[in-house]
Amino acid sequence: xxxxxxxxxxxxxxxxILQIQVGVGILSLPYRVQAVAKxxxxxxxxxxGIVAQVLILILWAICRRYPSDTLFTFLPKIxxxxxxxxxxxxxxxHFLFIAGIILILFTDIVGKWILMDTxxxxxxxxxxxxxxxxxxxxxxxxxxxxxxxxxFIIVMVLLTMAGYTNVNFTxxxxxxxxxxxxxxxxxxxxxxxxxGFEVLLVAYPYVEGNSAGKxxxxxxxxxxxxxxxxxxxxxxxxxxxxAEFPLISExxxxxxxxxxxxxxxxxxxxxxxxxxxxxATSFVGYLYLASTGLGYFFHRGEHKKAVYYAAFVCFxxxxxxxxxxxxxxxxxxxxxxxxxFAAGIPFILLVIAYFxxxxxxxxx
Amino acid sequence: xxxxxxxxxxxxxxxxxSGCWDQDLLRExxxxxxxxxxxxxxxxxxxxxxxxxVPSGEQQKPIDDIFSATSRxxxxxxDKLDKKLSGxxxxxxxxxxxxxxxxxxxxxxPLLDVFYRDPKMxxxxxxxxxxxxxxxxxxxxxxxxxxxxxxxxxELIASEEELTSVPKINVRSICPVMLDPxxxxxxxxxxxxxxxxxxxxxxxxxxxxxxGTLSPDESTVYLLLKGKKAELARFTRKVEVEGEREGExxxxxxxxxxxxxxxxxxxxVLVNKQEKIKVQLNATWKVNVxxxxxxxxxxxxxxxxxxxxxxxxxxxxxxQTIQKMQKARCDGFGVGRQLIAFHPEVWKKKEKNWASEYxxxxxxxxxxxxxxxxxxxx
Numbered sequence: 075x076x077x078x079x080x081x082x083x084x085x086x087x088x089x090x091i092l093q094i095q096v097g098v099g100i101l102s103l104p105y106r107v108q109a110v111a112k113x114x115x116x117x118x119x120x121x122x123g124i125v126a127q128v129l130i131l132i133l134w135a136i137c138r139r140y141p142s143d144t145l146f147t148f149l150p151k152i153x154x155x156x157x158x159x160x161x162x163x164x165x166x167x168h169f170l171f172i173a174g175i176i177l178i179l180f181t182d183i184v185g186k187w188i189l190m191d192t193x194x195x196x197x198x199x200x201x202x203x204x205x206x207x208x209x210x211x212x213x214x215x216x217x218x219x220x221x222x223x224x225x226f227i228i229v230m231v232l233l234t235m236a237g238y239t240n241v242n243f244t245x246x247x248x249x250x251x252x253x254x255x256x257x258x259x260x261x262x263x264x265x266x267x268x269x270g271f272e273v274l275l276v277a278y279p280y281v282e283g284n285s286a287g288k289x290x291x292x293x294x295x296x297x298x299x300x301x302x303x304x305x306x307x308x309x310x311x312x313x314x315x316x317a318e319f320p321l322i323s324e325x326x327x328x329x330x331x332x333x334x335x336x337x338x339x340x341x342x343x344x345x346x347x348x349x350x351x352x353x354a355t356s357f358v359g360y361l362y363l364a365s366t367g368l369g370y371f372f373h374r375g376e377h378k379k380a381v382y383y384a385a386f387v388c389f390x391x392x393x394x395x396x397x398x399x400x401x402x403x404x405x406x407x408x409x410x411x412x413x414x415f416a417a418g419i420p421f422i423l424l425v426i427a428y429f430x431x432x433x434x435x436x437x438x
Numbered sequence: 439x440x441x442x443x444x445x446x447x448x449x450x451x452x453x454x455x456s457g458c459w460d461q462d463l464l465r466e467x468x469x470x471x472x473x474x475x476x477x478x479x480x481x482x483x484x485x486x487x488x489x490x491x492v493p494s495g496e497q498q499k500p501i502d503d504i505f506s507a508t509s510r511x512x513x514x515x516x517d518k519l520d521k522k523l524s525g526x527x528x529x530x531x532x533x534x535x536x537x538x539x540x541x542x543x544x545x546x547x548p549l550l551d552v553f554y555r556d557p558k559m560x561x562x563x564x565x566x567x568x569x570x571x572x573x574x575x576x577x578x579x580x581x582x583x584x585x586x587x588x589x590x591x592x593e594l595i596a597s598e599e600e601l602t603s604v605p606k607i608n609v610r611s612i613c614p615v616m617l618d619p620x621x622x623x624x625x626x627x628x629x630x631x632x633x634x635x636x637x638x639x640x641x642x643x644x645x646x647x648x649x650g651t652l653s654p655d656e657s658t659v660y661l662l663l664k665g666k667k668a669e670l671a672r673f674t675r676k677v678e679v680e681g682e683r684e685g686e687x688x689x690x691x692x693x694x695x696x697x698x699x700x701x702x703x704x705x706x707v708l709v710n711k712q713e714k715i716k717v718q719l720n721a722t723w724k725v726n727v728x729x730x731x732x733x734x735x736x737x738x739x740x741x742x743x744x745x746x747x748x749x750x751x752x753x754x755x756x757x758q759t760i761q762k763m764q765k766a767r768c769d770g771f772g773v774g775r776q777l778i779a780f781h782p783e784v785w786k787k788k789e790k791n792w793a794s795e796y797x798x799x800x801x802x803x804x805x806x807x808x809x810x811x812x813x814x815x816x
Contacts, residue, residue: 192460245614247780331557
């Protein structure tokens with residue numbers, strides 16, 4: 075059973091998922107969506123939110139069957155001992171890889187926007203040191219911190235509103251210019267930024283209350299993230315003309331660059347500092363997930379010991395790409411990995427679990 | 439004990455971390471405040487830079503240091519200018535970019551690319567076109583004997599923005615419009631007059647190039663019709679009420695100064711079956727009379743008469759402005775944008791030679807003026 079001390083409330087679960095979902099992708103999201111879906115980008119975002127909701131339902135349906143098991147303990151129960159372990163390692167690699175990608179994109183953007191001359195390893199060390207410090211704590215401590223920094227998402231929304239001083243709604247039209255197939259394709263671009271709900275697989279048993287409440291918390295988190303993304307995409311779509319979009323790969327930052335208020339001349343730098351916190355929470359989330367897995371396999375469930383070398387692996391991963399091409403490649407691998415481990419495998423697991431229970435019932 | 443030592447040590451670490459690589463101390467750099475672009479007779483770029491010098495003494499006022507260089511591109515110009523400067527040149531603080539008319543008639547995007555590309559460059563820099571040479575304006579050094587030139591021009595444009603005689607724009611906000619095929623923009627148009635700088639209207643652009651100018655009144659009408667009214671918008675118009683004296687020079691009694699309080703406008707882009715484009719532009723302005731020596735504004739009939747005369751007069755001015763814009767191919771109202779958004783099939787056909795198609799667009803303009811306030815006397 076889960077110790078009383080490491081339990082979290084449903085509200086905390088919501089913020090946990092929210093903070094892991096909202097992450098490094100937010101800055102370039104409008105650009106990526108617009109490239110495919112044009113003026114219908116905000117619809118793509120909403121569609122992606124619905125898809126993510128379905129995926130959450132699947133994850134929840136699995137977890138509900140094993141209310142006191144985390145991902146790593148119920149995998150062998152569903153898939154058998156060998157495959158269960160294999161899948162467990164698969165998930166650990168997935169978590170580590172996503173954590174690594176977060177670091178790569180983080181250093182990329184910070185290196186491009188503010189700290190041009192700072193070497194990569196310095197940026198990485200700063201982020202990883204913070205990450206390790208938090209990820210070695212219990213899920214309750216992590217969740218509490220996530221709740222308190224969620225306030226920054228509101229600040230981000232407020233800062234984005236500065237953009238509304240100069241907008242042109244006709245940039246949105248014709249909404250279906252790209253056609254519905256492309257709008258759907260655009261939503262796959264968004265979906266990758268919505269991953270993070272996999273945390274449910276590990277966090278589920280730690281949460282107090284009944285399963286319906288947990289589903290509600292997870293869904294609410296997903297809804298908030300989707301709305302936040304849709305708002306940001308929408309804002310960018312009415313600020314940048316369609317011809318300008320292909321030039322600007324971080325539209326949100328770019329938009330804020332041109333505004334100044336009395337005290338802060340460069341709002342974008344202010345925004346970036348907040349964004350760093352948002353990125354750190356996602357990184358911590360994945361680092362925690364990976365080290366929980368490693369802890370389960372190697373340290374009798376103590377994830378604390380695994381955090382250090384898990385972070386080291388992330389560091390190595392983030393040091394690999396030296397050019398844009400490698401980053402792109404790794405990004406693609408991450409996308410595939412996300413689809414496999416957040417959508418594909420859970421679905422298969424659910425089907426297996428469903429049929430095996432049916433068979434058991436029949437045998438009886 | 440171990441913990442205490444750890445905390446003490448870690449408290450000192452940040453001291454060694456503060457911006458080791460990216461530090462950029464203000465005392466080691468020189469800040470550019472304004473830059474002007476001219477064209478040399480050989481077709482090269484002639485850039486003039488204003489650098490702010492803040493003397494170390496507290497009481498002394500800052501002085502602008504101004505010098506020029508010839509180059510092929512703006513960035514090369516900056517590097518050449520940097521060579522003439524003690525300390526490294528930084529662009530964080532640019533207040534104005536001035537482009538000479540001659541240069542503006544060529545593609546201006548290359549001049550601004552570095553602003554868009556370099557994350558350290560400011561994007562809220564004001565931009566204007568200068569009649570004559572931009573260098574001449576900048577070499578005035580000071581405006582009115584006290585204000586350093588770059589700051590002075592920045593403030594000058596800002597105050598004109600308040601009067602709705604130039605658009606509220608900066609380097610950043612023209613970018614989406616400049617790149618959009620369906621809309622064009624206008625920039626403030628300056629001129630050096632004696633030892634002062636004056637805003638003499640706006641410069642119209644088509645795509646990336648300057649194509650013509652609008653007078654101050656035309657600019658205000660354009661901005662009002664576009665729905666970009668700022669704090670104030672004033673016109674002084676001649677109203678010849680009955681009993682006008684033929685052949686005499688106009689007396690101040692023949693004029694009225696109005697201030698547009700509320701401007702409402704509606705633009706409809708209609709496309710008929712033959713794919714002819716018609717634009718309906720209707721505006722209603724509620725105005726405040728701020729100067730009218732003839733008085734007698736308490737009589738309904740007088741006010742009604744004035745309303746009628748002003749409506750007619752300003753409708754004529756609006757038509758004249760739009761004609762001028764059409765002739766210059768400046769699609770300032772974004773007719774093309776409306777087509778892209780709401781008539782995409784039509785746009786696809788007209789896209790190729792939109793400039794000439796735009797000139798054939800039929801504008802149906804009407805301005806309705808209504809006097810609602812008249813100050814504290816009749």
